[in-house]
Amino acid sequence: xxxxxxxxxxxxxxxxxxxxxxxxxxxxxxxxxxxxxxxxxxxxxxxxxxxxxxxxxxxxxxxxxxxxxxxxxxxxxxxxxxxxxxxxxxxxxxxxxxxxxxxxxxxxxxxxxxxxxxxxxxxxxxxxxxxx
Numbered sequence: 001x002x003x004x005x006x007x008x009x010x011x012x013x014x015x016x017x018x019x020x021x022x023x024x025x026x027x028x029x030x031x032x033x034x035x036x037x038x039x040x041x042x043x044x045x046x047x048x049x050x051x052x053x054x055x056x057x058x059x060x061x062x063x064x065x066x067x068x069x070x071x072x073x074x075x076x077x078x079x080x081x082x083x084x085x086x087x088x089x090x091x092x093x094x095x096x097x098x099x100x101x102x103x104x105x106x107x108x109x110x111x112x113x114x115x116x117x118x119x120x121x122x123x124x125x126x127x128x129x130x131x132x
Contacts, residue, residue, distance in 0.1 A: 003074050003108050003131060012067050012098040012110065019091045020055055028059045055088035060123050064112050067098045068129060075131040078107065082125035086116070093117040098127065107131060 025039050034056055037044035045053045061082045068077060088094065094114045102109035108131065113124040 003071050003129060006100045006108065008100055008103065010100050015066050015096045017063060017094045019093050020088060022090060025055055025059065028056055032056065032058060053090050057084045060088055060114050064096050064114055067096050067112065075129050077127055078130035079128040080125065082123055084123050086120055086122040088122050
């Protein structure tokens with residue numbers, strides 16, 4: 001299926017990630033340069049008043065872009081907005097979802113969201129996928 005085959009309201013195939021691990025966040029810290037210890041060190045997260053380590057918001061946002069991996073031969077993410085609605089903790093299992101809400105000859109616009117194992121929406125936003 002190509003982007004052109006989608007109709008308004010159609011969902012992309014959901015992606016469920018493995019449980020968030022400390023190693024995921026350590027790797028992301030190294031790749032992004034975000035070494036805030038609340039993302040990797042239990043004691044520092046607790047000192048900050050958190051119940052435990054939390055994932056970087058941008059890790060969650062970046063992982064949502066995996067929804068579009070099957071379509072990168074057809075285009076690219078041109079614009080991406082996100083709102084963080086909840087924290088992501090070690091062991092959380094995120095499911096990424098998207099549905100098409102607008103389409104024209106040049107682009108397709110999708111609502112995207114990340115939902116944890118409890119069904120709580122932790123991030124939501126919009127993606128403009130530019131068709132080439």
